[in-house]
Amino acid sequence: xxxxxxxxxxxxGGDDGVGPYIADKLKNEFTVLDCGVVPENYTSIVxxxxxxxxxxxxxxxxxxxxxxxxxxxxxxxxxxxISTHGIPISVLINYLSQYVKNIVLIGVQxxxxxxxxxxxxxxxxxxxxxxxxxxxxxxxxxx
Numbered sequence: 001x002x003x004x005x006x007x008x009x010x011x012x013g014g015d016d017g018v019g020p021y022i023a024d025k026l027k028n029e030f031t032v033l034d035c036g037v038v039p040e041n042y043t044s045i046v047x048x049x050x051x052x053x054x055x056x057x058x059x060x061x062x063x064x065x066x067x068x069x070x071x072x073x074x075x076x077x078x079x080x081x082i083s084t085h086g087i088p089i090s091v092l093i094n095y096l097s098q099y100v101k102n103i104v105l106i107g108v109q110x111x112x113x114x115x116x117x118x119x120x121x122x123x124x125x126x127x128x129x130x131x132x133x134x135x136x137x138x139x140x141x142x143x
Contacts, residue, residue: 003053015110060107067124070143
C-alpha cells in the first residue's frame with residue numbers, strides 16, 4: 001500500500017462534511033478511513049498498517065476562498081482552526097508520527113459549518129478526488 005487516507009469531518013456540519021464526502025467517493029479505489037469527528041478512534045488501524053505515508057483530509061479555516069485546497073505544513077497546523085472534532089489535529093499528527101514516516105495534511109477551505117455543503121466546497125472536493133485518481137496530489141499548493 002502506498003498510503004492510507006484518513007478523512008475527517010461531520011456529515012451534518014455543512015462544509016465540515018467534506019472529509020466524509022471525499023471518503024465516499026474514493027473508498028472503492030483507495031484505502032480510506034471515514035473517521036467522522038473521532039479520528040482518535042482510528043489510530044489503532046493506522047498503526048496496524050505499518051505505513052510509510054498517511055494523508056489526512058479535513059475542512060480547515062485557512063483564510064482562502066471556499067473550496068480552495070492546500071497542503072498544510074506541520075509548522076502551520078497549530079495556528080489554524082481545524083474542523084469540529086474533539087482532538088486537535090496537531091495532537092493526532094504528533095501521536096501518529098511515531099508510527100508513520102510521512103504525514104500530509106490536506107485542508108479544504110469551508111464556507112459554513114452548518115446546513116448543506118456549499119457548491120464551491122463540493123467543487124474543490126471533486127478536484128481533490130480527481131487529483132487522487134490521476135495520482136497528481138503533488139500538484140496541490142502548500143499553504
